Amino acid sequence: xxxxxxxxxxxRRNHRLYLGSNHELQTRPxxxxxxxxxxxxxxxxxxxxxxxxxxxxxxxxxxxxxxxxPSAAIAARKPVTILLLGIDTGGLGRxxxxxxxxxxxxxxxxxxxKTLLMSVPRDTLAKIYRAEDGTHTTQKVNAAYRLGRAxxxxxxxQKLLNISIDHYLTVDFxxxxxxxxxxxxxxxxxxxxxxxxxxDFKKGKQQINGKQSLAYARMRYNDPRGDYGRQYxxxxxxxxxxxxxxxxxxxxxxxxxxxxxxxxxxxDLSMTDILALAQSYQDAAKxxxxxxxxxxxxxxxxxAYEVMATKELQRAxxxxxxxxxxxxxxxxxxxTELNYLNKMRNNFSFANGDNQNYTIxxxxxxxxNPTQKADAALESGTISNY
Numbered sequence: 001x002x003x004x005x006x007x008x009x010x011x012r013r014n015h016r017l018y019l020g021s022n023h024e025l026q027t028r029p030x031x032x033x034x035x036x037x038x039x040x041x042x043x044x045x046x047x048x049x050x051x052x053x054x055x056x057x058x059x060x061x062x063x064x065x066x067x068x069x070p071s072a073a074i075a076a077r078k079p080v081t082i083l084l085l086g087i088d089t090g091g092l093g094r095x096x097x098x099x100x101x102x103x104x105x106x107x108x109x110x111x112x113x114k115t116l117l118m119s120v121p122r123d124t125l126a127k128i129y130r131a132e133d134g135t136h137t138t139q140k141v142n143a144a145y146r147l148g149r150a151x152x153x154x155x156x157x158q159k160l161l162n163i164s165i166d167h168y169l170t171v172d173f174x175x176x177x178x179x180x181x182x183x184x185x186x187x188x189x190x191x192x193x194x195x196x197x198x199x200d201f202k203k204g205k206q207q208i209n210g211k212q213s214l215a216y217a218r219m220r221y222n223d224p225r226g227d228y229g230r231q232y233x234x235x236x237x238x239x240x241x242x243x244x245x246x247x248x249x250x251x252x253x254x255x256x257x258x259x260x261x262x263x264x265x266x267x268d269l270s271m272t273d274i275l276a277l278a279q280s281y282q283d284a285a286k287x288x289x290x291x292x293x294x295x296x297x298x299x300x301x302x303x304a305y306e307v308m309a310t311k312e313l314q315r316a317x318x319x320x321x322x323x324x325x326x327x328x329x330x331x332x333x334x335x336t337e338l339n340y341l342n343k344m345r346n347n348f349s350f351a352n353g354d355n356q357n358y359t360i361x362x363x364x365x366x367x368x369n370p371t372q373k374a375d376a377a378l379e380s381g382t383i384s385n386y
Contacts, residue, residue: 057271066268073166074276079109079324081163082269083154085145085170100145100153102173102234105165107323113283116323117238118316119231119292120157123306127334129155138334138360140305145170150266161317162331163324167273172264176217177210179241185209186240188233194222213237228292235290242285291319296354307358309350310336 073080086102103120122142129136130148137147144156150168158165180186185207193203196219199212208216217237223229269277293316295306313335318328338360342348346357 060262060271060274062262063265063267064270065266066270068270070270070276071166071273074273074280077110077280079107079111080166080277080281081105081107081320081324083150083157083165083168085150085153085168087145087170087172099142100170101142102231103141103153103157104235104238105157105161105163105320107320108277108281108284109323109325110281110284111325112323113287114323115284115288116320117235117288117290118320119235119290120160121227121231121293121295121306123227123304124160124293124295125305125307125335125338126156126160128152129159150268159333160335161313161320162329162333163317163320164326167267167269169267169269170265173214173218175264176214176237179210180208180213180237181210183241183244186213186237186244188213188216188236188240190216191229191232192224194219196222228294231292232290235292239288239290242288289323291316296350298354298356298358307339308335310339 071080082105084102084104084106085100086104087100099122101122103122105116105118105120107116107118109115120141122140124141125138126141126144127136128139128141128144128147130152139147141156141160144153148155150170154165154168157163187205187207189205190201190203194201197215199215201208201212201216217234218230219233220227220230223233225232293306293308294312295308298305298307310331313333314331317331321328339348339350341361342358346359348356348358
């Protein structure tokens with residue numbers, strides 16, 4: 001029996017996946033709730049109109065980090081793709097560790113009147129790009145924000161899926177209860193009965209308030225699908241908030257909510273962009289499709305990772321590009337190249353299950369040397385997909 005066929009073999013890695021201390025980079029058992037705020041704020045203005053402009057613009061401008069120019073795509077009413085990043089800061093006395101614990105690609109198409117939410121698991125093995133200098137390393141995808149902030153995360157996800165991302169919005173999860181309460185609560189459809197944070201949730205449809213929504217979106221360990229199940233519930237909460245906000249005729253405390261959120265957000269979307277989205281993209285927010293990248297769980301250096309098969313990356317790329325009105329393209333990037341090299345050199349196959357050897361190679365196609373700098377990760381190439 002070869003070493004690749006041995007059962008229950010943990011996958012080994014040739015270099016550290018993270019920069020910095022190990023304890024700083026341990027996966028959190030809870031997070032990701034905020035982007036709710038993201039899409040909600042993108043569309044909520046449409047429910048209340050320009051009369052809120054003077055009240056909301058100041059709060060929004062406190063979160064704006066763009067170049068002062070309006071979005072060309074939004075001004076032209078073209079499909080727009082926004083990267084939603086959930087950052088776990090401020091809750092329970094925590095300070096920003098820099099990783100984005102929720103990553104969702106939101107594609108809004110006013111022409112087809114459809115919106116797609118595509119989740120990227122935070123543990124996805126990916127080539128991380130630093131937008132400011134073009135350097136890179138191979139780590140979990142959620143490290144992209146720590147290494148290059150929102151522009152770096154944007155560059156990384158664009159390369160991972162071969163898509164164009166127009167804008168980004170980061171939100172802190174602890175804002176969620178205020179948002180849900182501001183719209184008067186939401187309805188969710190729980191796939192099963194569970195208890196989290198002292199709150200009981202029944203199976204099926206139910207009304208929940210802000211505090212309950214946080215528990216509903218954060219539960220992970222009692223979900224048979226683990227983090228994938230949590231991602232599903234988070235997208236469900238986002239959809240419910242957007243639809244509830246659009247159905248309201250008035251929201252007296254919206255300016256107060258936006259004021260409280262101003263310190264929890266960062267975005268390159270201006271208030272002008274938000275108003276334009278609300279006016280021209282509102283119908284697209286009424287039909288939201290939820291999806292996610294489905295990886296293979298591999299243990300590397302005693303840590304859990306999600307490695308995406310080339311076929312799955314291609315599927316997600318095609319879907320996002322189609323929603324954005326672009327033609328699908330054959331995906332060739334660092335991740336598909338790693339898959340190819342592991343197939344050819346290690347006899348690796350995703351069809352053979354998770355207990356296999358998966359190796360990271362450097363830019364020369366050699367096994368990674370721990371003494372090399374982290375930036376010397378695999379350079380994307382033109383090796384064929386399989």
